[in-house]
Amino acid sequence: MFRVSNNLIGLLNLLSLILSIPILGVSLWLREHGSSECERFLEFPLLVLGVFLFLVSLLGLIGSCCRVSLLLWIYLFVTFVLILGLFVFTVFSIAVTNKGVGKVISGRGYKDYRLGDYSNWLQKHVVNGSKWVKIKSCLVESQVCTSLGNDVENLQADHFYQMNLSPLQSGCCKPPTDCGFIYKNATFWVAPKSGPAVTDTDCTTWSNNQETLCYECKSCKAGVLANLKKDWRKLAILNVSVTIFLLIIYSVGCCALRNNRADNCKRYRPYR
Structure with a gap:
């Protein structure tokens, strides 16, 4: 038995x-x-x-x-x-x-994310080289930024600044706050006539082309790692x-x- x-x-x-x-x-x-x-x-x-x-x-x-x-x-x-x-x-x-935590911005409801704040292992094995090409493709296909733009297209700047954006939206769909870009809508920002406020490659990488935005920015990679950390x-x-x-x-x-x-x-x- x-x-x-x-x-x-x-x-x-x-x-x-x-x-x-x-x-x-x-x-x-x-x-x-x-x-x-x-x-x-x-x-x-x-x-x-x-x-x-x-x-x-x-x-x-x-x-x-x-x-x-x-x-x-x-x-x-x-x-x-x-x-x-x-x-x-x-x-x-x-x-x-x-390691790694979002940078709190005064007067903003969202945080900015920096790639250097995360471990070297994550930078090397998750968001480098060909791996990033696939991740970027997934971000575009999932319409992370497109949905944000559609939802708050006509939102005033003050209201947008108080939004609680996800790490992906903050890092990939807008330029870093330190760049000093002028808000037009959620995914459309204009550089000051005097140029970006800081010498950050992300400021020059940003594009208002809706297929480009900040998908190649270090801040976008940092946003992915912040999301990965939470998961x-x-x-x-x-x-x-x-x-x-x-x-x-x-x-x-x-x-x-x-x-x-x-x-x-x-x-x-x-x-x-």
């Missing part, structure tokens, strides 16, 4: 096996119907997650319900590696996002919760393995 731990592991892995099917389905759908670079970017991670979840769940399901100790050993080993990986990633994500902090909380859940599963799995070994010993123990 199956023990409680075997039944519990079997049930949990059956649920995760069922969950892996729609994940694989979404990945295959994106492969065939993904219309943008942003959508296709999710295809491979979802495929890896779906295949991994399917195979690991299958190992746990067969190992616990059919009392195959070898498969349960492999399942527990993979679970342990996953727990260790989540722990390392959580510590790493907190470390690399520890990674949320992900860290989720990772801690998942790690605790996996530790419980690992403990139950160890009990199921012990049950398998005990049952096998009874089955093959010679009668006297």
Whole structure:
């Protein structure tokens, strides 16, 4: 008769096996119907997650319900590696996002963001080179600045200055405040006749072309990193919760393995 731990592991892995099917389905759908670079970017991670979840769940399901100790050993080993990986990633994500905070501007409801305030690792591995080309493409496709311009096109300057813009909107859709540009509307700014107030390359990079704006500015890259920092902090909380859940599963799995070994010993123990 199956023990409680075997039944519990079997049930949990059956649920995760069922969950892996729609994940694989979404990945295959994106492969065939993904219309943008942003959508296709999710295809491979979802495929890896779906295949991994399917195979690991299958190992746990067969190992616990059919009392195959070898498969349960492999399942527990993979679970342990996953727990260790989540722990390392959580510590790493907190470390690399520890630096960086928006600059508070007097009389403004929004903040300005500077690329140099963020860790060198994030600058080098997230917003550099070809990676930035893909991120910029996603920003344009998601219409971060277009929606802002449509929403507040006729807003007076004083009212715009009090808006609580997101890091992406502040960094990519307007020139940095230090440039001293004159507000016309949310995505249209005019440089003073005397030129920008500071010698910042972002001031000369800014363009009123709605397809350009400040997408090539360092402030835009900083806005992306500020947004990433917020998301990674949320992900860290989720990772801690998942790690605790996996530790419980690992403990139950160890009990199921012990049950398998005990049952096998009874089955093959010679009668006297």
